[in-house]
Amino acid sequence: MTRGLGKPAASNRRGTAAGRSRRAEGRPRAVTGRAKRGAAVAVLGGLLAAAAVAGIALGSVPLPVGEVLRILASKLPWAGSGIVPDWPGSHEAIIVSLRLPRVLLAAVVGASLAVAGGAFQGLFRNPMADPYVIGVSSGAALGAALAITFRPGVGLLGLGPVPLAAFCGALLTVLVVYNIARVGREVPVGNLLLSGVAVGAFLSALVSVVVVFSRRQLHEIVFWLMGSLAGRGWVYLGAALPYLVLGTAVLLYYARDLNALLLGDEEATHLGVEVERVRRTILAAASLLTAAAVAACGIVGFVGLIVPHIVRLVVGPDHRVLLPVSGLAGSVLVILADLAARTVVRPIELPLGVVTAVIGGPFFLYLLRRSRSGVI
Amino acid sequence: MSLDRVDLAYGDHRVVSGVSLTVEAGEFVGLIGPNASGKSTLLKAVSRVLKPLGGRIELDGRDVWLDLTLRETARAVAVVPQDFPGGFPFTVEETVLMGRTPYVGRLRGEQPRDLARAREAMRATRTLDLAERPVSELAGGERQRVVLAKALAQEPRLLLLDEPTSHLDINHQVEILDLLLRLNRSQGITMVIVLHDLNLAAMYCDRLFLLRGGTLAAQGRAEEVLTTANLETVYGSRVLVGRHPVYGCPEITLLSQLRAAAGPAPAGEPERAAPPVPARSDTAFVVHLVAGGGSSSELLESLVAAGHRVTAGPLNAGDSDWEMARALGVETVTMPPFSTVSRRALARTGSLMAAASAVLVGPVPYGHGNVAVLEAVREAAGRGVPVGFIEPEDSPVVSRDFTGGKAAGLTGLLLREGAVALAGSREALAWLASLSGTGGGVAAASRE
Numbered sequence: 001m002t003r004g005l006g007k008p009a010a011s012n013r014r015g016t017a018a019g020r021s022r023r024a025e026g027r028p029r030a031v032t033g034r035a036k037r038g039a040a041v042a043v044l045g046g047l048l049a050a051a052a053v054a055g056i057a058l059g060s061v062p063l064p065v066g067e068v069l070r071i072l073a074s075k076l077p078w079a080g081s082g083i084v085p086d087w088p089g090s091h092e093a094i095i096v097s098l099r100l101p102r103v104l105l106a107a108v109v110g111a112s113l114a115v116a117g118g119a120f121q122g123l124f125r126n127p128m129a130d131p132y133v134i135g136v137s138s139g140a141a142l143g144a145a146l147a148i149t150f151r152p153g154v155g156l157l158g159l160g161p162v163p164l165a166a167f168c169g170a171l172l173t174v175l176v177v178y179n180i181a182r183v184g185r186e187v188p189v190g191n192l193l194l195s196g197v198a199v200g201a202f203l204s205a206l207v208s209v210v211v212v213f214s215r216r217q218l219h220e221i222v223f224w225l226m227g228s229l230a231g232r233g234w235v236y237l238g239a240a241l242p243y244l245v246l247g248t249a250v251l252l253y254y255a256r257d258l259n260a261l262l263l264g265d266e267e268a269t270h271l272g273v274e275v276e277r278v279r280r281t282i283l284a285a286a287s288l289l290t291a292a293a294v295a296a297c298g299i300v301g302f303v304g305l306i307v308p309h310i311v312r313l314v315v316g317p318d319h320r321v322l323l324p325v326s327g328l329a330g331s332v333l334v335i336l337a338d339l340a341a342r343t344v345v346r347p348i349e350l351p352l353g354v355v356t357a358v359i360g361g362p363f364f365l366y367l368l369r370r371s372r373s374g375v376i
Numbered sequence: 377m378s379l380d381r382v383d384l385a386y387g388d389h390r391v392v393s394g395v396s397l398t399v400e401a402g403e404f405v406g407l408i409g410p411n412a413s414g415k416s417t418l419l420k421a422v423s424r425v426l427k428p429l430g431g432r433i434e435l436d437g438r439d440v441w442l443d444l445t446l447r448e449t450a451r452a453v454a455v456v457p458q459d460f461p462g463g464f465p466f467t468v469e470e471t472v473l474m475g476r477t478p479y480v481g482r483l484r485g486e487q488p489r490d491l492a493r494a495r496e497a498m499r500a501t502r503t504l505d506l507a508e509r510p511v512s513e514l515a516g517g518e519r520q521r522v523v524l525a526k527a528l529a530q531e532p533r534l535l536l537l538d539e540p541t542s543h544l545d546i547n548h549q550v551e552i553l554d555l556l557l558r559l560n561r562s563q564g565i566t567m568v569i570v571l572h573d574l575n576l577a578a579m580y581c582d583r584l585f586l587l588r589g590g591t592l593a594a595q596g597r598a599e600e601v602l603t604t605a606n607l608e609t610v611y612g613s614r615v616l617v618g619r620h621p622v623y624g625c626p627e628i629t630l631l632s633q634l635r636a637a638a639g640p641a642p643a644g645e646p647e648r649a650a651p652p653v654p655a656r657s658d659t660a661f662v663v664h665l666v667a668g669g670g671s672s673s674e675l676l677e678s679l680v681a682a683g684h685r686v687t688a689g690p691l692n693a694g695d696s697d698w699e700m701a702r703a704l705g706v707e708t709v710t711m712p713p714f715s716t717v718s719r720r721a722l723a724r725t726g727s728l729m730a731a732a733s734a735v736l737v738g739p740v741p742y743g744h745g746n747v748a749v750l751e752a753v754r755e756a757a758g759r760g761v762p763v764g765f766i767e768p769e770d771s772p773v774v775s776r777d778f779t780g781g782k783a784a785g786l787t788g789l790l791l792r793e794g795a796v797a798l799a800g801s802r803e804a805l806a807w808l809a810s811l812s813g814t815g816g817g818v819a820a821a822s823r824e
Contacts, residue, residue: 254482257477259466263460263474264461266423270423270425271450271475271478272446272451272477316470
C-alpha cells in the first residue's frame, strides 16, 4: 500500500517491471487485475478483522484478546455451543451491547462514506469532491439541530427524532439542490456543484441561527455536528446497514458507467451510456449512503474525501475495484479513529469528526506534496 | 449514413439548417467549412449527443434517434473527438477496454472476446506497447492513437472524427490519417472526418462536403469542391488553388490580406547578379511589364505570343510570374525571393522602362515592399512612355492595395495624368497594337 503513495503516484502504480514482464508473457490483463483486486481485498480484510478485534478489546476496561475472540465465537450460531463460558458476565455485556454494535456501526459508517465519496468524485470528475459536496451534511445538521432543540416526541423503529430528522434533512437538501441545478431534463455537474455549495452555505447559516437560540442544547448540537459514535447501539446499526448494502450494490452495478462518465458526458454517450439517467441513479444512491451515515453518527469529515483518494493511488481509477476497496478501507479507518476517540484522552471522549480531521488533514497534505501532479 | 433535411440548434441558437447528405458504406468523406459552420454539430447529431429539431438521420436505413437504442448506436458508430480528457489516470488498456462498454453486460463483466477485440484494436493502432501506461502521460500523437483504438474496440461500421489531427504535429497528422485510410480500405469502416486543413482533406477524402453557416454549400470530389470560387465565397479569404505535385489533388495556397507579394528582405542576402541588358534592335516594339505575385503570368504569355519584345520586373526569384518570365526567355530584373525592391533593382527597372515603347502594369498586389515600382512607372510616364494599367473589374487596385492607399493613390494620379486603364489582357493587346501601329507612341517617335 505504501508503494502506491510514491512520487509520481501514477507511474509507480503502472510502470513497474512486473507490469512489463506481465505484458511480455501475453497473459490477459483481467487476470492480473483480479489478482490485484484480490490482494487489496485480502489485505484490507485482515486489517478490518484486526481493527475490529482491537476496537472491541480496547476501551475504558481493556479486555484480553483471547477472551474477546471466545465471547464472539460463542455467539456464532453453529460453533458457539462448544465454548464453555469462563468469563465474567459483565465482560460479555460490555462486548455484546456496547462495543460490538459500536465497532460494527463504525465499519458501516466508514464504508458508506468512503463508497459515497468515491462515487461523488467520479460523478463530478473531481478528486476533491466528497460525500458532503452537494450539501447533504448541512441539511442533516439543520435537521438534527432542530430535533435537538425542539425535542419532538416522534420515533421510528426504536430510533429517536435526531437521526430521523437528520436523515430527512439530508434527503430534502439533495432534492432541492438537484432541482435548482436542473436545466430542463439535464443536470450539468457544474450546476450541481455550485448549487450544492450555495445551498450548503445557506443551511449552515440556519444551523448557526438555531445554535444561537438554543442555549441549553448548545453542547449537544455542537457535539452532534462534530460526529460521534458514543452510545450508538444495535438499533442504529440496523438502520444504517440496509442503506450500505443497497447503495453499494447500485453503485457497483453502475461502476462501469461511472468509469465512462469520467471521460465526459459526450464520450460516455458515445459509449452508449444514458448519461442523465445513470447520473440521477448514482446521485440518489450515493446521497442515500451519505444520509444514512450522517444520520447515524453526525458529520464525520475527511473519510469520504481521503479514503477513495488513497485507494485510487493504489488500485487505479476503475470504480469496479475502487468502490469496494474504498468501502473496506473506510471501515478500517473509522473503526481505528473511533478507537482513538474513546481511548486517547480517557476519560474524555473526543468527537469522531475531530479525530478523522486530525488524522486526515495532515495526511492529505502529505499526499498532495508527494504527488506533485496535484490531480490525484 | 444519410441525413435528410436535418436542423440542429443549441438552445435557441440555430446552427444547422436543412442539411441533407448521403455517405455510402465504405466511403472516406470529409466535412469542411469555416468555424461555426456546423461541421462538428452535425457529427453530434449522428452520435446522439445533440437531438435534431427536425429531419431524419439514418444508418443503414434505420433512424438513429427513433429505431436504435443508445447502446445499439454505440455498437455501430464510434467517435474520435478533437481532445480527450486525461484527468483520471486510466491506463491505455483500461481506456481501450472502455470501448467495449456497449457490449459488456453490467453483471457479466468483460469476456475473453472483449479482451481480444481490445487487443486487436491496440495492434491496429500500434498501442500495444503502451498498454500499461496511464493515458495522461502520453504525448499527443500517442494519445490520439489510443483514442482511435478505443473507438475501434467498439467495432463500429461508421467512425466519426472531429478534427482528429488539429493538435498534432505534421508527422503525426499524416500518421493518423494514413492509419484511418488503411482501416477504411482494409476493414471497410466508413469514415466521416471533420478537417480544418483543406490540403489534408483533398489528399485523403473520396468526397468532400463544404458547409457554410449551417447549410451545405458544395459537395463532390475534391476537385469539384475546392475551387477558388467556392473557397473565396465560403471562407471569404483569398486563396490560390493549384495541384499537389505528387498526388495531383487540389492544393490550396493561402494569401495574406496584408502581406505584399514581395515581403521584407532577408537580412544581408546579396542581390542576385542580373544579366546585362542586351542591346536590342531599334525597330522592335518593346513592352515592359510590371508583374508579381502570380498576377500576370497569363498576360506575360499572351504578350510574348503576340510577338512583342517583353521586359519584366522587378520580380522575386521563385515568384510564379518570375518562373513564367524565365520560361519565356523574357529579360527580367530579378531580386532574391521575398525581398523588398532595392534601389538597384529599381534603377534597373527604371532604365528598362525608359527604353521601352510602353509600360504595362499588371494586377499586382502592392505592399510597402514593392509600391516604389509605381514611382518608377510615374518617372517613365514623365519621360513620355505610354503607360497602361490592367484594372480587372473583379480586382481593382484598391482591393490589391496593402499600403494604406499609397498604391491606389499613385495609380489614380497616373491615370489622371494620361495613363490608360485596361480591363484585361485582350484590351491590353489591342492598346499595344494601336500604339505600335502608330509608330510605337511618343517614346518610339522621339527615338526615331
